[in-house]
Amino acid sequence: MNFTINLPGMPARSSEIFVGDDLLERLSGELKIRFGERRPVWICDEKMWGRWREKLSPLIEAGGKGSEPILFAALESNKTLSALEDLARRLVHEGADRQSVLVAVGGGVTGDVAGFLASIYMRGIPHYQIPTTLLAQVDSSVGGKTGVDLPEGKNLLGTFHQPEAIWMDVRFLETLPREEFRQGMAEVIKTAMIGHGAFWKYLENHKEDILRGDREALMQIVSQSCMVKSRVVEGDEKESGHRRVLNLGHTVGHALERLSHYKMRHGDAVAIGMVAAAKLALRLEKLSGSHASRLVSLCEFWQLPVKCPSAFSADAIVEAMKSDKKKMGEKLHFILPVGIGEVVEHPEVSLNDLRQVLVSMQVSEP
Numbered sequence: 001m002n003f004t005i006n007l008p009g010m011p012a013r014s015s016e017i018f019v020g021d022d023l024l025e026r027l028s029g030e031l032k033i034r035f036g037e038r039r040p041v042w043i044c045d046e047k048m049w050g051r052w053r054e055k056l057s058p059l060i061e062a063g064g065k066g067s068e069p070i071l072f073a074a075l076e077s078n079k080t081l082s083a084l085e086d087l088a089r090r091l092v093h094e095g096a097d098r099q100s101v102l103v104a105v106g107g108g109v110t111g112d113v114a115g116f117l118a119s120i121y122m123r124g125i126p127h128y129q130i131p132t133t134l135l136a137q138v139d140s141s142v143g144g145k146t147g148v149d150l151p152e153g154k155n156l157l158g159t160f161h162q163p164e165a166i167w168m169d170v171r172f173l174e175t176l177p178r179e180e181f182r183q184g185m186a187e188v189i190k191t192a193m194i195g196h197g198a199f200w201k202y203l204e205n206h207k208e209d210i211l212r213g214d215r216e217a218l219m220q221i222v223s224q225s226c227m228v229k230s231r232v233v234e235g236d237e238k239e240s241g242h243r244r245v246l247n248l249g250h251t252v253g254h255a256l257e258r259l260s261h262y263k264m265r266h267g268d269a270v271a272i273g274m275v276a277a278a279k280l281a282l283r284l285e286k287l288s289g290s291h292a293s294r295l296v297s298l299c300e301f302w303q304l305p306v307k308c309p310s311a312f313s314a315d316a317i318v319e320a321m322k323s324d325k326k327k328m329g330e331k332l333h334f335i336l337p338v339g340i341g342e343v344v345e346h347p348e349v350s351l352n353d354l355r356q357v358l359v360s361m362q363v364s365e366p
């Protein structure tokens with residue numbers, strides 16, 4: 001399966017997306033042609049290299065100029081300016097210049113850092129992404145956002161830099177820890193809520209296939225998610241408007257992550273955030289009870305939480321949200337589901353409605 005994200009008026013910045021289960025083999029034949037005279041430099045998640053070296057080496061060799069990638073320890077704590085500087089200096093030592101292309105192999109951490117590096121190295125060189133986690137395949141590699149964290153907050157420094165192509169092989173997911181897969185499923189569910197009813201039905205009808213790692217089912221969810229995200233990004237590359245729909249579940253989700261000092265995983269926080277958004281929509285009579293229940297059931301199937309942890313009161317969550325960048329005035333800006341596969345922006349959710357919803361979602365003390 002392949003398709004292209006087209007950014008209006010900018011053909012040079014469109015990204016081709018390939019989703020398959022034989023990509024490593026297919027790519028080996030065409031990399032040389034693709035790169036031409038340009039010299040590839042590979043940055044690979046260290047753990048991925050440990051597990052996939054045998055399959056990745058021939059691909060790297062096929063690209064020309066050696067078979068050793070620069071290894072990167074993919075930890076959120078390494079998504080920093082100093083890690084970026086280390087990588088940049090490695091690139092210089094490897095002789096990378098304006099004719100080089102950077103290829104990033106790994107999850108969202110590797111992709112965000114390597115993409116950022118590509119966007120500023122010698123004022124910008126092209127890059128390719130080979131995402132290897134579910135989250136990276138369905139979300140972070142698509143859309144061109146790059147970045148690193150600061151001690152003051154996540155992703156505070158970054159750029160928009162569209163990869164020339166994104167190559168996804170679902171076989172990589174076979175070695176992904178189950179917990180990481182589950183976290184990625186929260187973004188898949190979110191994307192289906194934004195996208196369309198057929199995708200949602202597929203998720204409901206094929207959940208057992210997805211759970212046991214059926215490749216056809218994995219290719220379906222990855223390509224459907226990418227198509228939905230590309231469609232949104234095409235309309236609004238730099239998040240001045242419609243791209244905000246991708247934040248469904250993230251307003252409450254980010255508050256929970258911050259309150260937990262990032263101990264709560266992103267997918268778990270987003271699942272609670274999506275349920276909160278659905279309950280708000282229900283309260284505002286924009287969503288039916290049966291639609292809200294279907295969201296809760298699907299999250300529960302994936303063992304994603306649907307209640308707020310008792311450690312955080314509704315007031316604490318609201319306070320944390322008020323300091324979030326999406327706050328507008330005294331009312332909160334929310335993305336609300338209004339059906340399966342349909343969301344709207346609601347710029348004026350009252351704090352009282354939100355508080356009531358969060359109280360109803362509180363886990364009672366044992």
Ligand SMILES: NC(=O)c1ccc[n+]([C@@H]2O[C@H](COP(=O)([O-])OP(=O)(O)OC[C@H]3O[C@@H](n4cnc5c(N)ncnc54)[C@H](O)[C@@H]3O)[C@@H](O)[C@H]2O)c1
Pocket residue numbers: 045047048051074075076079106107108109110112132133134135136139140141142143144145146154155172173174175176177180
């Ligand atoms: N740029 C964007 O638009 C965007 C969107 C969402 C999230 N993000 C960012 O993505 C990051 C999270 O990405 P992530 O969840 O992929 O995390 P990650 O890159 O840290 O990967 C998770 C873990 O899985 C390991 N791993 C990767 N591929 C593997 C494989 N195939 N088999 C076995 N292990 C594998 C990694 O080494 C790591 O330990 C966050 O920093 C977040 O800010 C960016």
Ligand SMILES: [Zn+2]
Pocket residue numbers: 187250266270
């Ligand atoms: Zn997210």
